[in-house]
Amino acid sequence: NAGVTQTPKFQVLKTGQSMTLQCAQDMNHEYMSWYRQDPGMGLRLIHYSVGAGITDQGEVPNGYNVSRSTTEDFPLRLLSAAPSQTSVYFCASRPGSSYEQYFGPGTRLTVT
C-alpha cells in the first residue's frame, strides 16, 4: 500500500490564483480530512469527509472547497489564493473501525 499520498510536495502561487491540492489513499478508508499547519502551531482542520459524496466544514474552511466523488480521492481547492493561506497542508485518512489517522507527507504552499 502507498498509504496517503499528496501532490504536489511544494507549490508557489501568486495572490488570486487558484489551484487544487491532491490527496489519495489506497486503504479504503471511509474518513478523510484536510489540515493546515502554520509555523509554531498545531494542525487545524479545514474540511473533512465521512464517505464518498459527504463533506463538512472544519475549524478553518474559508477560502477552500472540497469534494469526494470516490472513496480514494479528496482534493482541496483554493479558490483565490491569499498570503494568509501560506501553510503546510496535510491530508489524513482513517477507517471507520479505528481512531488512528494516517497522514500524508504534506504540501508546503507559499502564496506571494
Next chain:
Amino acid sequence: AQKITQTQPGMFVQEKEAVTLDCTYDTSDPSYGLFWYKQPSSGEMIFLIYQGSYDQQNATEGRYSLNFQKARKSANLVISASQLGDSAMYFCAMSGTAGKLIFGQGTTLQVKP
C-alpha cells in the same frame, strides 16, 4: 467546544533519561480519543500512541506511555530512556465525532547527548 492545551513550548532532556510532556484537554463528549504525534524536522506526522476515554488502563507502546487521568482531564506522554532521535515536535490531539482531530500547539523536545 473541545480544546487541547500543551503548556510546555520547549523541553530539554538528557539522553537515556525519562521525560514527561504535558497535555490537558476539555470536552463535554463522553466518548473521545487522545493521541500523541511526533513531528521530526522532516515534517511528517508520526502516530505514537492512543488512549480511548473508556480504556481502564494507560496505553503503552514501547518506550511511550500515556498517563491518562480522566478526572483531571490530562493525558501526559512519558518517554522512557530518551534517545537523540526523539528530538522533535510532539503534538497532543483529541478526536471527536467523525474522526476530527483537535491539536494542541505542540512541545519541542530536545535530547542532549
